[in-house]
Amino acid sequence: MPTTVQRPAAESMSLLEQRVEGVESMGIQVCSAIESLAESLVSLRQQVSARPDTVATTDMPGLISRIQQLESQFRLQSACADLERTSRFHPKRASVVFVGTTYFGCNAKYGWLGFREAARRAGVECFFLPQTAAQEAAIRSLGEACFPANPNDWMPEDITAALSAAVVVTCDHLLNPNPFAAAMLAGARHVQLWHGISIKEIGLGNLRPLREMSPNVAKVMATCGPFNHFIGTSAAQEREFRRWFGLERYAPIGYPRNDVLLREPTDADLIGVDTAVLEQARNARRAGSRVVLYAPTFRDARRGVWIAEAGLERLATELKKRGDTLLVAMHPVEAPLIPQLRAAVPSARFVTPRTDLYPLLRETDVLVTDYSSIMFDFLLLDRPVILYRPDHADYVQHSRQLYDEKLLDAKPGPLTTTLDQLLDAVRTPDALGARHADDRAGLRQRLFDHADGSASARLNALLLDEIRLALDA
Secondary structure (H helix, E strand, C coil), X not given: CCCCCCCCCHHHHHHHHHHHHHHHHHHHHHHHHHHHHHHHHHHHHHHHHHCHHHCCCCCHHHHHHHHHHHHHHHHHHHHHHHHHHHHHHCCCEEEEEEECCCCCCHXXXXXXXHHHHHHHHXXXXXXXXXXXXXXXXXXXXXXXXXXXXXXXXXXXXXXXXXXXXXXXXXXXXXXXXXXXXXXXXXXXXXXXXXXXXXXXXXXXXXXXXXHHCCHHHHHHHHCCCCEEEEECCCHHHHHHHXXXXXXXXXXXXXXXXXXXXXXXXXXXXXXXXXXXXXXXXXXXXHCCCCEEEECCCCCCCCCCHHHHCCCHHHHHHHHHHCCCEEEECCCHHHHHHHHHHHHHCCCCEECCCCCCCHHHHCCCCEEEECCCCHHHHHHHHCCCEEEECCCHHHHHHHCCCECCHHHCCCXXXXXXXXXXXXXXXXXXHHHHHHHCHHHHHHHHHHHCCCCCCCHHHHHHHHHHHHHHHHHHC
16 A cells, blocks of 8 residues: 555645646636747748848748747747646546656556556556657557557547646656647646655756746746655655645655566566667676676766766776676766777676667666665665775866765765776776665665565555546546
8 A cells, every 4th residue: 555645734735726727817818929929920921922122131931930930939839728628527437648758667657557457457547648759569469448649640639638637657757749739637636656765956956047047947846746746755855745746745655666686587677678789698697697787877967078088998898807797777868979988898798779678677686886776676585785086076166066965874885086996996896796785775774664575566556546536527
């Protein structure tokens, strides 16, 4: 059963309702302004087309194109505002929509996989909203309900299903490529699984100077809430998540993606996994070799430069001498660098970009990372972790500010900042693991209220409860 969390007091709910009404009122005014501006743009475009001599410009086609783009953007915003309003009054039915991310993995994948049978038993419809055609094909190959990845392929029944959803489940900002998706799901109760325990400032804690504000930055801010239920792994993290996101209730029931760390993956679990690399890791371990996975996060600055300076080839060569295997999983943002890295580091095997790493973590003996939340998931396996931060000063100055209070007292493994320190650490992984065992255990106890492989079961119960709340409203 989901962890019981007290609902907001009646006074708080009243205040929330007032804020919602205010936002809706403002939305109506914005829509009216957008429609008026769109009409003006149409009129201007018609005048420019009819009397080009009245416009002092040498790029008439370019000007008309820009006007058409603006007109299209404003009409899209107006349509989304109206769809959002429709979603809020549209009748709901017992249905849940899981929203995919840029790859078929993380909590959206495992939450959806775990909910399918529970939904069938309860008579609940379960849909998946993909980001890509490959995701759509994977879902349909299992015979499951899936929205089209291409917005142009949506039929009236798809629109009705989205507007009727009682609950929407995400594990990231709801920025689906379908520009109408978020609006059509706006009236559903929102359960946010998020995608990891962060030591970086995220959400509302990752703001920029106003001079750098843009529609994209503002959109990301707007998708930091409000959430009816926010899922975490421990009660101790509620305060920081409330600082980063707008949420009503918090439930520390655990991440569905971590269940696969504690059991053999099924065929469905392996959809979206680089199975060739997975098999290589399994074979290496069967042969008595160790598998070292290097999984750094991305950089906002010096992209590509920092990894070239990190000494990856020396690390790969050192491990190869011992008969060990180095696997490298680049963050999707820096995945375009892999062709060059393959040529520079022939001793390493690179994981296919945008694939699911969690079954591979089961076959990993030592994890090397820097600021990635994957270090905390790996705690459930109680194996050695090495933190490698060769560009730390540059990272915190030009990429992200850290919020690593959870690592002040203990770290999951040694913190290395030079290649020589990293090489020393990987030479004795067993001693390393034993030396930091107590720190790993302390972190695991503090950051995971459950370590039993049953997060999906608890999520199932929570989602069924959220459906009841939606239909009773």
